[in-house]
Amino acid sequence: MLSRHHVSKLFQVVVRRASTAAATPNVLPDKTEPFYHRDLEIHAASPSQMKPKPDSLDGLKFGHTFSDHMFEVNWDAAKGWTRPIISPLHDFHIHPGAKVLHYAIELFEGMKAYRGVDNKIRLFRPDQNMARMRRTAARSSLPDFDANELTDIIADLVKLDKEWVPYSNTASLYLRPTMISTDPTLGVGDPSQAKLFVLTGPAGAYYPTGFKPISLLADPEYVRAFPGGVGSFKMGCNYAPTILIGKVATSLGCQQALWLYDKDEKLTEVGTMNIFVFWTNEQNELELVTPPLSDGLILPGVTRDSLIQIAKSWNEFKITERYPTMDEIKRATKEKRVHQVFGAGTACIVSPVGRILYKNTTTKQYEEILIPTMDSKIDVMQRLYDTINDIQYGRIEWPGWTKIVA
Amino acid sequence: MLSRHHVSKLFQVVVRRASTAAATPNVLPDKTEPFYHRDLEIHAASPSQMKPKPDSLDGLKFGHTFSDHMFEVNWDAAKGWTRPIISPLHDFHIHPGAKVLHYAIELFEGMKAYRGVDNKIRLFRPDQNMARMRRTAARSSLPDFDANELTDIIADLVKLDKEWVPYSNTASLYLRPTMISTDPTLGVGDPSQAKLFVLTGPAGAYYPTGFKPISLLADPEYVRAFPGGVGSFKMGCNYAPTILIGKVATSLGCQQALWLYDKDEKLTEVGTMNIFVFWTNEQNELELVTPPLSDGLILPGVTRDSLIQIAKSWNEFKITERYPTMDEIKRATKEKRVHQVFGAGTACIVSPVGRILYKNTTTKQYEEILIPTMDSKIDVMQRLYDTINDIQYGRIEWPGWTKIVA
Numbered sequence: 001m002l003s004r005h006h007v008s009k010l011f012q013v014v015v016r017r018a019s020t021a022a023a024t025p026n027v028l029p030d031k032t033e034p035f036y037h038r039d040l041e042i043h044a045a046s047p048s049q050m051k052p053k054p055d056s057l058d059g060l061k062f063g064h065t066f067s068d069h070m071f072e073v074n075w076d077a078a079k080g081w082t083r084p085i086i087s088p089l090h091d092f093h094i095h096p097g098a099k100v101l102h103y104a105i106e107l108f109e110g111m112k113a114y115r116g117v118d119n120k121i122r123l124f125r126p127d128q129n130m131a132r133m134r135r136t137a138a139r140s141s142l143p144d145f146d147a148n149e150l151t152d153i154i155a156d157l158v159k160l161d162k163e164w165v166p167y168s169n170t171a172s173l174y175l176r177p178t179m180i181s182t183d184p185t186l187g188v189g190d191p192s193q194a195k196l197f198v199l200t201g202p203a204g205a206y207y208p209t210g211f212k213p214i215s216l217l218a219d220p221e222y223v224r225a226f227p228g229g230v231g232s233f234k235m236g237c238n239y240a241p242t243i244l245i246g247k248v249a250t251s252l253g254c255q256q257a258l259w260l261y262d263k264d265e266k267l268t269e270v271g272t273m274n275i276f277v278f279w280t281n282e283q284n285e286l287e288l289v290t291p292p293l294s295d296g297l298i299l300p301g302v303t304r305d306s307l308i309q310i311a312k313s314w315n316e317f318k319i320t321e322r323y324p325t326m327d328e329i330k331r332a333t334k335e336k337r338v339h340q341v342f343g344a345g346t347a348c349i350v351s352p353v354g355r356i357l358y359k360n361t362t363t364k365q366y367e368e369i370l371i372p373t374m375d376s377k378i379d380v381m382q383r384l385y386d387t388i389n390d391i392q393y394g395r396i397e398w399p400g401w402t403k404i405v406a
Numbered sequence: 407m408l409s410r411h412h413v414s415k416l417f418q419v420v421v422r423r424a425s426t427a428a429a430t431p432n433v434l435p436d437k438t439e440p441f442y443h444r445d446l447e448i449h450a451a452s453p454s455q456m457k458p459k460p461d462s463l464d465g466l467k468f469g470h471t472f473s474d475h476m477f478e479v480n481w482d483a484a485k486g487w488t489r490p491i492i493s494p495l496h497d498f499h500i501h502p503g504a505k506v507l508h509y510a511i512e513l514f515e516g517m518k519a520y521r522g523v524d525n526k527i528r529l530f531r532p533d534q535n536m537a538r539m540r541r542t543a544a545r546s547s548l549p550d551f552d553a554n555e556l557t558d559i560i561a562d563l564v565k566l567d568k569e570w571v572p573y574s575n576t577a578s579l580y581l582r583p584t585m586i587s588t589d590p591t592l593g594v595g596d597p598s599q600a601k602l603f604v605l606t607g608p609a610g611a612y613y614p615t616g617f618k619p620i621s622l623l624a625d626p627e628y629v630r631a632f633p634g635g636v637g638s639f640k641m642g643c644n645y646a647p648t649i650l651i652g653k654v655a656t657s658l659g660c661q662q663a664l665w666l667y668d669k670d671e672k673l674t675e676v677g678t679m680n681i682f683v684f685w686t687n688e689q690n691e692l693e694l695v696t697p698p699l700s701d702g703l704i705l706p707g708v709t710r711d712s713l714i715q716i717a718k719s720w721n722e723f724k725i726t727e728r729y730p731t732m733d734e735i736k737r738a739t740k741e742k743r744v745h746q747v748f749g750a751g752t753a754c755i756v757s758p759v760g761r762i763l764y765k766n767t768t769t770k771q772y773e774e775i776l777i778p779t780m781d782s783k784i785d786v787m788q789r790l791y792d793t794i795n796d797i798q799y800g801r802i803e804w805p806g807w808t809k810i811v812a
Contacts, residue, residue, distance in 0.1 A: 063503065063592025070502060093497040096476060096605055097469065101586050104510035104642035105649065141649040176592060180507050186469025186582060186607075188645055188678055190653060199502055201592075221634060228629030230647045236510035237643030239594055241636045243511065243547040247596060272594055 034146035035073050035081040037153050042160065045069060045088040053164065053202075057171045060204035062347065067164040067173070067200045071157050074182070075143045077192040086157055092195070095184030105181035105191050106236035107136040110346045111302070112203070113158045113173040113405065115165045116394025121158060122402040123175075124392050126151045128302040133177055136233040142179050142194050150177070154198055155405035161200060162406045169393050170205035174347075206348045211382075213354025213374050214343075216258035216270060217249035218326065220361050224259040224269060225297045232296045239272070246271070252366075254357055256343070261297060266323035268297050273343030273351060274304040277324045278317075278380045280337040286317035288380065289324050290344075303344045306401070307384050317380075326358060333369050339376040350385045440552035441479050441487035443559050448566065451475060451494040459570065459608070463577045466610035468753065473570040473579070473606045477563050480588070481549045483598040492563055498601070501590030511587035511597050512642040513542040516752045517708070518609070519564045519579040519811065521571045522800025527564060528808040529581075530798050532557045534708040539583055542639040548585050548600050556583070560604055561811035567606060568812045575799050576611035580753075612754045617788075619760025619780050620749075622664035622676060623655035624732065626767050630665040630675060631703045638702045645678070652677070658772075660763055662749070667703060672729035674703050679749030679757060680710040683730045684786045686743040692723035694786065695730050696750075709750045712807070713790050723786075732764060739775050745782040756791045 045068045054060055066089050073084040099105045109129045114122050130147035137144060154175060158165065165173040176199045181191035222245045224238070225231020231238060245257050256271030267275055268291055281287045288311055291298045311319050332338045343351035356369040373381065390396040451474045460466055472495050479490040505511045515535045520528050536553035543550060560581060564571065571579040582605045587597035628651045630644070631637020637644060651663045662677030673681055674697055687693045694717055697704045717725050738744045749757035762775040779787065796802040 061591070061593070066503060072502075089502070091499040091501055094500050095497055096478075096495070096584070096603055097472060097582075101506060101512055102514050102582070102584060102642055103645035103649070104512060105646045106507055106510060108508050139650060140646060141653065174592075176503075176508070178502070178508060185467070186580075186605075187467070188648070188652070190649060197502055199592075223632060223634030226629060226632040226635065228627060229632065235646055236508055237646045239509035240511045240546060240641055240643045242594070243509070243596060244545060246594070247547065 032075070032080050032143050034144070034149055035084045036146075037084075037149045037156070039083050040153055040156060041083055041085045042156070043085065043087040044160065049088045057166055057168060057202065057204040058208055060202060062203060063174070063201065065201045067161040067202070069157060069161050070197060070199050071153055072195060072197040075194040075196070081143070081145070084153055086153070086160060089199070094182065097184040097186050098180075098182045099185070099191055100180040100182060102186060103181075103188055104235075104237045104240070105140055105142065107133065107140050107142065107179050107234055108236065109133045109175075109177040109234060111175045111177070112346060112392075113165050113175060113200075114392040114394075115167055115172075117169065118394050120394060120404050121162055121165050121406040122392065122394060122404055123151075123155065123158070125302050125306065125401050126154065126403055128305065129177070132234060132300060132302075133179070136235055137179060139230060139233045140179075140235055141190050142181065145196065150196075151403070155403065157198060157200060159406040164200065164202055166202050166204075168205070169389075170208070172203050172392075173200050174203040175200050203347070211352050211374065213352040214255040215253060215355040215357060216256050216353055217252055217254040217359075218258040218260055218356050219248075219359040220260045220265055221359070222248070222257060222259070223261060224257075226261070227295055227297065229296070232293065232299060234299060238299075242272075252357060258356060260326060261323075265326035267291065267325065267329065268323065269299065270343035270351070270353070273345035273348070274298065274301040276307065276340075276342050276344055276350075276381075277329070277338065278340040278376075278378070279332050280339070281318070286378070288317060288319045290321055291323045292321040301345060303346055303349060303388070306388055307344055307350075310384055310387050311380070329356070330358075330367075330369060333371065338371055339378055340373040340381045341371045342373060342381045349388055350381050352381060438481070438486050438549050440550070440555055441490045442552075443490075443555045443562070445489050446559055446562060447489055447491045448562070449491065449493040450566065455494045463572055463574060463608065463610040464614055466608060468609055469580070469607065471607045473567040473608070475563060475567050476603060476605050477559055478601060478603040481600040481602070487549070487551070490559055492559070492566060495605070500588060503590040503592055504586075504588045505591070505597055506586040506588060508592060509587075509594055510641075510643045510646070511546055511548065513539065513546050513548065513585050513640055514642065515539045515581075515583040515640060517581045517583070518752060518798075519571050519581060519606075520798040520800075521573055521578075523575065524800050526800060526810050527568055527571050527812040528798065528800060528810055529557075529561065529564070531708050531712065531807050532560065532809055534711065535583070538640060538706060538708075539585070542641055543585060545636060545639045546585075546641055547596050548587065551602065556602075557809070561809065563604055563606060565812040570606065570608055572608050572610075574611070575795075576614070578609050578798075579606050580609040581606050609753070617758050617780065619758040620661040621659060621761040621763060622662050622759055623658055623660040623765075624664040624666055624762050625654075625765040626666045626671055627765070628654070628663060628665070629667060630663075632667070633701055633703065635702070638699065638705060640705060644705075648678070658763060664762060666732060667729075671732035673697065673732065673735065674729065675705065676749035676757070676759070679751035679754070680704065680707040682713065682746075682748050682750055682756075682787075683735070683744065684746040684782075684784070685738050686745070687724070692784070694723060694725045696727055697729045698727040707751060709752055709755060709794070712794055713750055713756075716790055716793050717786070735762070736764075736773075736775060739777065744777055745784055746779040746787045747777045748779060748787045755794055756787050758787060
């Protein structure tokens with residue numbers, strides 16, 4: 001059976017590569033010379049290639065609109081990285097045998113650029129995304145790169161398309177760094193060719209008319225991640241299996257799945273977000289709980305980490321990284337000790353949970369659990385949301401968390 | 407916790423769609439008019455587009471050589487399937503935001519065409535691959551299609567490239583049906599555009615110089631599939647996480663991973679193959695054991711099913727679908743009751759296991775378990791291999807298992 005020790009050991013192997021670039025021989029890709037920001041070539045779009053910006057950010061569907069330019073750089077096991085290039089958004093020519101199309105050798109990141117109240121454009125904790133991207137690359141047998149070099153290139157990409165960064169204190173420019181394996185051979189094995197690219201596109205306000213609490217389907221039948229798997233890496237393979245479950249949730253009147261794990265029905269994640277529970281615990285302490293990173297089940301979200309750090313800085317209540325279980329949530333709800341439950345992620349920052357539709361595996365019945373997130377007298381969720389927004393839009397400063405790019 | 411009941415229920419939902427095309431409302435894609443063989447357009451390669459066939463099949467690396475033509479057909483949620491087209495092998499133009507590149511919404515099949523001793527070209531049990539592909543499509547939220555129509559199109563594709571089917575009783579033409587989600591939007595959600603395609607390419611003899619027993623790394627730290635997951639579907643997402651583990655195995659002198667599951671260290675699969683154990687069980691019965699399909703952990707291999715059916719037809723020993731555990735294998739090996747252990751898959755038919763390098767999680771030590779597969783007096787593996795080969799190359803007939811295409 002998988003102990004935490006084992007899982008964390010594999011993780012450490014991977015982390016070691018990512019943090020020191022000291023490759024473990026025979027297992028991780030050869031140390032590759034990174035690509036450099038100083039080699040960046042920019043082929044700017046001609047006026048005729050440039051697309052009209054959306055008239056309005058309201059109702060802009062997430063991920064449907066892309067800015068004028070993209071970044072890409074290719075890798076080959078024998079030759080290393082090619083010259084990094086920013087050029088107008090274009091289709092890829094991909095061989096139909098490319099490994100990414102068959103074995104899902106692919107990863108991505110999600111991050112944002114914000115136009116601040118001072119009209120300066122900021123990235124939020126890009127070092128965190130770059131570190132996670134390198135860890136995921138190592139786990140995916142995709143090549144390593146230098147985090148600072150890619151960050152500087154992303155900064156140039158955002159600068160070039162700075163008019164695509166919404167003039168708004170609620171909207172932003174979404175950034176999507178991605179890496180895929182492109183070698184055109186069907187063997188299930190080590191990729192020898194890869195492409196790293198970055199897309200950007202405007203994202204409207206997530207809550208144009210205020211917070212909207214969501215309903216979650218909690219059915220232990222559906223499992224997102226497991227010890228010994230890759231749930232803690234941002235690999236494409238973690239997402240495909242969730243699409244059908246999202247549709248099952250919708251068919252039952254819910255917006256997302258609440259992912260449970262194991263016999264004791266641990267709460268692990270919500271849809272594609274981390275989860276936070278703010279309650280009065282059984283020791284009558286005010287406590288903010290979120291699942292731990294130690295088992296490899298949880299994606300180490302940048303928003304998750306930021307909310308923990310912000311809450312800790314207040315020093316007003318207990319903050320614990322552990323799994324709440326369904327039994328605990330049911331009991332605490334009944335005893336009116338649950339104040340707020342919310343998802344946390346880059347897209348929404350926080351997403352209030354109003355209701356859990358729980359499939360009781362003993363009775364085979366659905367149980368409705370109402371969560372008073374929106375009615376809580378202590379509104380930790382709103383306060384966290386406001387603080388992180390203040391940092392992202394430059395109203396307050398948190399040392400080291402923002403990088404001004406234009 | 408996930409009971410067998412739950413897992414099999416989800417599976418059944420999916421199977422129901424796949425077997426009756428009666429969609430479950432709100433969850434599975436709308437019933438789509440299939441594409442038809444009668445609408446197939448063939449754009450044959452010009453002589454200058456045709457590639458030279460390999461001089462020799464020896465040393466032909468798997469999946470590196472493709473035939474002249476490919477099949478493709480596109481799907482759109484609003485418009486349904488486009489006209490099916492066979493045309494010269496070509497790159498795809500894929501939007502960099504396509505869901506397949508980010509969320510691994512993709513699936514594939516592996517099957518072969520064989521040139522028989524009568525010079526006729528046969529597909530082996532294509533109905534099995536088509537049924538599995540439809541089940542996997544349903545689980546992946548990819549569109550449904552008609553199995554017979556696609557089989558007839560594949561038959562035409564093979565016929566057109568029939569000179570690519572090796573003149574050999576050991577080599578074959580590998581066929582790779584694939585489906586990917588192509589809609590250029592970053593939301594994690596239901597695909598609204600897809601592409602189904604089929605590639606083919608010659609595959610050399612798997613054992614040009616006779617069977618080669620392989621060594622397996624059995625480390626419970628690495629887990630392939632889990633209840634509530636998608637291990638029983640041929641989705642691309644099952645493969646990406648295994649690449650690094652394959653490299654770990656190689657670094658320890660093994661060729662493949664032996665995938666264990668749960669505290670009792672059940673043997674589940676070998677690399678990308680199903681596993682068979684032929685032993686004298688504790689009741690002193692001769693028994694062929696392979697893991698069951700009931701938990702959703704095991705890919706329902708066509709070779710697996712064929713070997714079971716062939717062995718059953720002999721009626722000479724017990725055949726049981728259950729998980730052998732590492733403890734049982736260790737004890738049985740010590741007591742000299744293990745005769746043969748082998749992997750089973752389309753590429754190799756059978757792959758003899760000579761050695762298991764087992765990481766004992768209690769002692770943290772590696773233990774070497776030698777399996778006398780190649781020295782067994784009762785050579786069930788060879789006999790199964792010969793029988794399936796005889797069927798595939800037309801030396802003997804098994805009703806309904808082969809489809810002559812040219």
